[in-house]
């Protein structure tokens with residue numbers, strides 16, 4: 001009979017980790033989008049920089065950041081393990097598949113969307129997380145607002161960055177569109193009354209949050225964030 | 227034919243032929259002329275097989291039994307969908323009127339590592355039987371038969387257990403799933419017993435053992451695409467998968483078991 005060790009190796013146990021870490025990453029998005037929305041105050045980044053500074057130095061936030069990375073890595077590792085097992089479960093594919101008849105393309109493309117998100121994330125961390133780390137470590141003065149602005153207003157490179165960020169936000173949107181409600185389903189949190197509500201919140205969240213994020217690089221380029 | 231719509235169509239069948247589990251298969255094309263639209267899909271295959279037999283060729287092997295949508299044997303993956311283009315039916319309930327004159331119809335077996343091909347379109351679904359044997363049963367008291375309705379069951383629970391029990395074990399959920407996951411089937415079997423008082427004794431062992439067997443058989447992992455629910459001929463709901471997850475998480479963690 002299975003025990004708790006068996007649980008984390010079982011299909012449902014691995015999915016449990018997927019769902020839990022996924023929803024945990026969603027909670028991070030809430031914090032991230034809230035703080036970044038301070039950019040829209042258009043006060044030359046004063047409020048935003050103060051908040052960014054707090055986030056960069058507060059020990060509690062630093063501790064949570066480690067948790068965030070662990071969650072992210074667990075999400076990616078489980079996704080890889082599960083995907084490989086799924087490939088093995090159908091060694092010979094169909095000659096013809098009509099997937100559109102029974103499911104949405106994005107629900108069938110979570111691996112692809114996740115990979116795009118990972119690529120985006122590497123670029124994103126390189127753009128903003130890494131310079132902040134260096135500045136904190138070397139006790140250098142730095143202005144996060146100006147750094148962000150520089151990335152998106154730097155001529156042709158700036159335009160390319162804006163496009164890549166918008167694509168990243170689009171991938172996020174579709175990943176969430178399936179992932180949000182899927183996380184609840186996997187955790188077994190299904191309810192006659194609340195599941196329809198969760199699904200609605202999921203759709204709204206998956207559209208609004210990436211949209212607000214996408215408006216930031218666009219705002220810098222177009223000049224409505226200043 | 228009495229009550230016939232009197233239409234005949236010509237279709238091209240591209241059917242998967244495979245000698246056995248170990249041989250590589252390939253498609254074989256057959257022109258079917260003047261097929262009555264009143265024929266069921268399986269009857270169309272009967273006509274094809276009679277022709278093949280008269281020509282001294284090997285008929286196409288396919289599973290079927292009841293031909294009325296209750297046994298779940300008629301596994302055929304037709305034009306990219308299990309049981310073909312119609313929702314809520316098995317292949318035996320699919321009629322040629324669902325196709326147009328000149329259609330090319332691609333017919334494949336269920337494709338899953340846990341459902342090895344026996345021959346052509348017939349696959350070995352004994353993995354489902356082993357999952358059932360691992361826990362899909364209840365303990366019953368011996369002795370005199372109980373009065374009916376001795377055990378009271380809330381109407382909602384009875385209805386949901388009944389809906390879950392409608393699963394015919396056809397495997398279309400596995401066939402439809404991009405991950406070849408059997409979670410809809412297993413969850414239906416877990417649910418039909420977990421919802422009823424009679425199923426409580428083995429409730430925790432049941433879900434642990436059935437999921438363990440499901441994993442051991444090499445089925446994939448559900449990613450909640452919902453393809454299974456959409457293709458299930460009996461309308462088994464995804465809610466069952468959530469229930470199975472809940473049961474499994476509970477049995478593995480909170481329930482105090484070794």
Ligand code: SF4
Nearest residue numbers: 393394396397399458
């Ligand atoms: S859940 Fe539906 S599709 Fe799957 S085996 Fe049962 S009846 Fe067939």
Ligand code: FES
Nearest residue numbers: 293297298300318
């Ligand atoms: S032959 Fe029994 S369900 Fe189709």
